[in-house]
Amino acid sequence: MLNDSMGKERKKGSQPHSSYDSDDEKILGPPELSNFGVALLSEKEKENHVESYRRRDALDHHSQKLNRFGSSNFDSSSGSFNQQATGQTHVSVHSGEPSQSTMFAYFRSNQQPSITTMNTNDIHIADSSDLEKSFRRIKSMQQSMREELTSRHAERRSKRFLKSSRMGVLGPAKRSASNTVAGYSDLSAGNLEAGQFDTSETEPKPNNNFDSFAQAKSYRKGDEALFDREKDSNSILVDHSLSELGTLNPVQYLKKYNLPSSELPNISRIYFEKQREENHHIALQKHTISREALNSRIARSFSCTSSLNNPDRRETSAPVSNPRRKLSDTSVSSTTKTAFLKAASSPLVESSLAKSTFVEQEKSQGVPFDFQHSKPEYQHTYANQNTVKNSYKKREALANIDVNRNNQDPILGTKRFKPLENKSIPALRLSASFPQEINDDAGARKTKRVEIIEPRKSQTQLRRNFITVNDIEYEKIELLGRGGSSKVYKVKGSGNKVFALKRVVFDEFDDSSVDGFKGEIELLKKLENQKRVVKLIDYEMDHGVLFLIMECGDHDLSQILNQRSDMPLDFEFVRYYTREMLKCVKVVHESGIVHSDLKPANFVLVKGVLKIIDFGIANAVPDHTVNIYRETQIGTPNYMAPEALVAMNYTQSDERKKQQNRWKVGKPSDIWSCGCIVYQMVYGRPPYGGFQGQNRLLAIMNPEVKIVFSDKISNGQLIPRSALDLMKACLSRNPEKRWTVDEALECSFLKPVMVTPFFIRDLIKNAVKYGSDQKEVSDEKVNELADDVLTRLEDFRL
Numbered sequence: 176m177l178n179d180s181m182g183k184e185r186k187k188g189s190q191p192h193s194s195y196d197s198d199d200e201k202i203l204g205p206p207e208l209s210n211f212g213v214a215l216l217s218e219k220e221k222e223n224h225v226e227s228y229r230r231r232d233a234l235d236h237h238s239q240k241l242n243r244f245g246s247s248n249f250d251s252s253s254g255s256f257n258q259q260a261t262g263q264t265h266v267s268v269h270s271g272e273p274s275q276s277t278m279f280a281y282f283r284s285n286q287q288p289s290i291t292t293m294n295t296n297d298i299h300i301a302d303s304s305d306l307e308k309s310f311r312r313i314k315s316m317q318q319s320m321r322e323e324l325t326s327r328h329a330e331r332r333s334k335r336f337l338k339s340s341r342m343g344v345l346g347p348a349k350r351s352a353s354n355t356v357a358g359y360s361d362l363s364a365g366n367l368e369a370g371q372f373d374t375s376e377t378e379p380k381p382n383n384n385f386d387s388f389a390q391a392k393s394y395r396k397g398d399e400a401l402f403d404r405e406k407d408s409n410s411i412l413v414d415h416s417l418s419e420l421g422t423l424n425p426v427q428y429l430k431k432y433n434l435p436s437s438e439l440p441n442i443s444r445i446y447f448e449k450q451r452e453e454n455h456h457i458a459l460q461k462h463t464i465s466r467e468a469l470n471s472r473i474a475r476s477f478s479c480t481s482s483l484n485n486p487d488r489r490e491t492s493a494p495v496s497n498p499r500r501k502l503s504d505t506s507v508s509s510t511t512k513t514a515f516l517k518a519a520s521s522p523l524v525e526s527s528l529a530k531s532t533f534v535e536q537e538k539s540q541g542v543p544f545d546f547q548h549s550k551p552e553y554q555h556t557y558a559n560q561n562t563v564k565n566s567y568k569k570r571e572a573l574a575n576i577d578v579n580r581n582n583q584d585p586i587l588g589t590k591r592f593k594p595l596e597n598k599s600i601p602a603l604r605l606s607a608s609f610p611q612e613i614n615d616d617a618g619a620r621k622t623k624r625v626e627i628i629e630p631r632k633s634q635t636q637l638r639r640n641f642i643t644v645n646d647i648e649y650e651k652i653e654l655l656g657r658g659g660s661s662k663v664y665k666v667k668g669s670g671n672k673v674f675a676l677k678r679v680v681f682d683e684f685d686d687s688s689v690d691g692f693k694g695e696i697e698l699l700k701k702l703e704n705q706k707r708v709v710k711l712i713d714y715e716m717d718h719g720v721l722f723l724i725m726e727c728g729d730h731d732l733s734q735i736l737n738q739r740s741d742m743p744l745d746f747e748f749v750r751y752y753t754r755e756m757l758k759c760v761k762v763v764h765e766s767g768i769v770h771s772d773l774k775p776a777n778f779v780l781v782k783g784v785l786k787i788i789d790f791g792i793a794n795a796v797p798d799h800t801v802n803i804y805r806e807t808q809i810g811t812p813n814y815m816a817p818e819a820l821v822a823m824n825y826t827q828s829d830e831r832k833k834q835q836n837r838w839k840v841g842k843p844s845d846i847w848s849c850g851c852i853v854y855q856m857v858y859g860r861p862p863y864g865g866f867q868g869q870n871r872l873l874a875i876m877n878p879e880v881k882i883v884f885s886d887k888i889s890n891g892q893l894i895p896r897s898a899l900d901l902m903k904a905c906l907s908r909n910p911e912k913r914w915t916v917d918e919a920l921e922c923s924f925l926k927p928v929m930v931t932p933f934f935i936r937d938l939i940k941n942a943v944k945y946g947s948d949q950k951e952v953s954d955e956k957v958n959e960l961a962d963d964v965l966t967r968l969e970d971f972r973l
C-alpha cells in the first residue's frame with residue numbers, strides 16, 4: 176500500500192522518471208543509492224542512529240518478506256522507536272507490518288518533514304565499535320565523494336549542449352552539484368524529512384532499490400559462492416569485480432550475503448568506484464552519440480543547404496519542439512550507430528565536428544558561474560538561449576564546409592552535391608555545345624555539368640550587324656544620331672578602323688531627293704581635302720538606300736552645349752567654339768558653298784577639331800552671285816535667317832509663276848545661323864527660342880520683333896561688349912549689313928588684345944611725353960599711333 180501510494184505520489188509529481196527520464200539525469204547523476212543508503216553516509220546519522228540501528232536490527236530479525244509492512248515509531252532525534260502513534264511527537268506510524276517501516280521524521284535544523292520507506296530487513300547492525308570505525312571511514316569517503324561529485328557535475332553541465340529540447344519536456348536539471356552535495360549532507364545527517372524523498376526532489380529512485388532487491392535474486396552463482404567462502408573464512412575480501420553491486424546498493428549487498436556491517440565502508444567504496452566508472456563510460460558514450468546526432472543533422476542539412484542561407488528559416492531547422500530520440504546506449508540501433516560513426520569519420524564533416532566541439536567548449540566556458548545555482552526556470556531560459564546561439568554556430572560550421580571536396584564519403588557520397596567551383600573541376604564554361612558528362616580530374620565520379628548555351632544568332636541577325644559598302648564590310652558599333660531621313664552609325668571597318676556610316680533611305684522615284692543627295696556627295700568630294708569639313712571616305716547607292724562612309728566624330732556641338740547647360744557661362748568657351756565654327760564656315764564659303772542649314776548638330780568634334788557635316792541642302796553658289804534661290808524651304812527654323820523664310824513673289828509672267836515660292840539664301844544666311852549659335856551659347860537659347868511653333872517663324876520674319884541683347888545674363892554676369900558686338904553684327908536683319916565670316920573672325924571678341932600693367936604704364940608715359948612736345952595732335956595722328964601700338968602688341972606676344 177505504501178509503495179502504491181508513493182507510486183501515485185510520483186505520478187502526480189512533475190517529474191516523470193520512467194519513460195521520459197532525462198538521460199543526463201540518469202547517466203550523469205549521483206550514484207543511485209537508496210534513501211537508506213544515503214542516510215548511511217551521513218555523518219550525523221552516525222551519532223544519532225547508532226542506537227537506533229541496534230534496535231532496528233532486533234526488529235529486522237522479525238522481518239521475513241520484502242513487502243510486509245511493519246509499524247514502528249522512530250524518533251530520529253532521540254534514536255528511539257515509539258510503538259504508539261503519538262502524532263505530536265516526531266514520529267508517526269503508518270502500518271503495523273514490522274518488516275518495513277515508514278518513518279516520518281523531522282530535521283532538527285529546519286523541522287521540515289521528510290518521508291522515507293525502508294525495509295528493516297536490509298539492515299544488519301554490527302556492534303558499536305565496528306560501527307564507529309565504519310562511520311569514520313564513511314566520513315572520509317563522503318568528503319572525497321563530495322569533491323568528486325562537484326567536479327563531475329560541473330563537467331557534466333559543460334557538456335550538456337544538446338539538452339534544450341529535452342528541457343522543454345522535463346524542465347531544468349533536478350540536481351545541481353551543490354544541491355546534490357547538500358542533499359546528501361542533509362540526508363546523511365539523518366534528517367529524513369517527509370517530502371524530501373518526493374520524486375521531484377533529490378534522489379529519484381527509492382523504489383528502484385526495492386526493484387534491485389528483486390533483481391538481486393538473480394545474482395550469479397559464482398559471486399554467491401565467493402562470498403560464502405569468504406564469509407566462512409571470516410576474512411572478507413572485497414572483490415572489485417562484484418557484478419551485482421551495481422544493481423544492489425551496499426546495504427542490500429550486505430543483507431543479501433549476510434556480510435558484517437563492518438564491511439559496509441569497503442563495499443560502499445567499491446560501489447561508488449564502480450558507479451563512477453560506469454558513469455564516466457556512459458557519459459563518454461553519450462557525448463559520442465550526441466556528436467553523431469549532430470553529424471547526422473549536418474548530413475541531412477546538405478540536402479537543404481539553401482535553408483542555411485535563409486535567415487528566416489534558420490530556427491525551423493532546429494527541431495526544438497519535436498520529441499527527441501533518447502540518446503541512451505539502447506536507443507541507437509547498431510546500424511544507425513555504425514552509420515553515424517562512418518559519417519563522423521567522413522572528411523566531409525570533419526570540419527563541422529571540430530567546430531561543434533569548439534562550440535561545446537565555448538558554451539561550457541560561457542556558462543555563467545551562477546548557472547548551476549540558479550533557479551530552474553533561469554537555467555531553462557539560459558539553455559534555450561544557448562540552443563539558439565549554438566544553432567547559429569552550428570550553421571556557421573555548416574556554411575564553412577567545403578561541399579566541393581572531392582572525397583567520396585561512405586555515407587554522404589551517395590548524395591549529389593552540385594559543384595560550385597572546384598580546383599579539380601574546371602569552372603563553368605560558356606559553350607555553344609550541348610551539355611555532356613565530364614570526368615573530373617580525379618576521375619572518381621562523373622558530374623553532370625550545367626552549361627550556359629548562348630542562343631544561336633540567325634544568319635539574318637548576324638548579317639544585320641554588318642553593312643557592306645563597295646564590297647567592304649563594316650560592323651555596326653552604335654547609333655550616333657538620326658536625321659530627317661537618315662541614321663548615322665559608328666561602324667568598324669577593316670583593320671578595326673572606326674567610321675561614321677550614314678544610311679539614307681529615300682524614294683527612288685523622287686528625283687529631287689536623289690539629286691539633292693547627289694549634290695551633297697559632290698560637295699563633300701569637293702571639300703574632301705578641307706580640314707574643317709568632315710571627310711567622305713566612300714559611298715554607294717543600292718536599291719534606294721544611300722550609304723556614306725565618313726570620318727567619325729566624337730560629339731557634335733549640340734551635345735557639347737547640352738553638357739554645359741548647367742555650368743557657369745565661360746566666355747573663353749564661347750570664344751573658342753565661335754572661332755572654330757566660323758573657321759568651318761569660312762572654308763565652306765571660300766569654296767563657294769552656302770550651307771543653308773547651319774546648326775549646332777551639324778558641327779562635330781573629330782579628334783578635337785570642330786568640323787562641319789551635312790551638306791544636304793547646301794548649294795554651290797556661283798562666284799558672281801551673292802544669293803541663290805531655293806524652291807523648297809528646308810532648314811531648322813530656330814537658326815534660319817529672315818530672308819530665307821520670306822517668299823519672293825514673282826507675278827510678272829506665267830513663266831515666272833512657277834517660281835512664285837522661292838527663297839533667297841546666300842552666305843549672309845549662314846552668318847545669321849552662326850549669330851544664332853553664338854547667341855545660344857551666351858544666353859542659353861536661340862534669339863527666337865522663346866516663341867513656339869509658327870509664332871517663331873512669324874517672329875523671325877517680322878522686322879518689328881526685335882532681338883533682345885541683354886548686357887548681362889540671368890545670374891548678373893556681364894557680357895563683354897565685344898561679344899555683344901559680334902552677335903549684333905551677325906544677327907542684323909539686313910543681310911548686306913551683316914559681317915562676313917572674315918569680319919567676324921577678326922572681331923575684338925574673337926581677337927582680344929592682351930596687355931600688362933607694365934605695358935600700360937609705359938604707354939601712358941610715352942603718350943604724355945609725346946603730347947608735351949607737340950602743340951597739337953590730330954585724330955589721324957592718334958589713330959596712327961594706336962595702330963602702331965596694336966601692331967607692336969602682336970610683336971610683344973603677351
Ligand SMILES: Nc1ncnc2c1ncn2[C@@H]1O[C@H](COP(=O)(O)OP(=O)(O)OP(=O)(O)O)[C@@H](O)[C@H]1O
Nearest residue numbers: 656657658659660663675725727728731776789791
Ligand atoms: N561623321 C559623323 N561623325 C559623327 N557623328 C555624325 C557624323 N555625321 C552625323 N553624325 C551625327 O548624326 C546626326 C545626324 O546627322 P545628319 O547630318 O544626317 O543629320 P541631319 O542633318 O538632320 O540629316 P538630314 O539632313 O538627312 O535630315 C548628327 O547630328 C550627328 O550627331
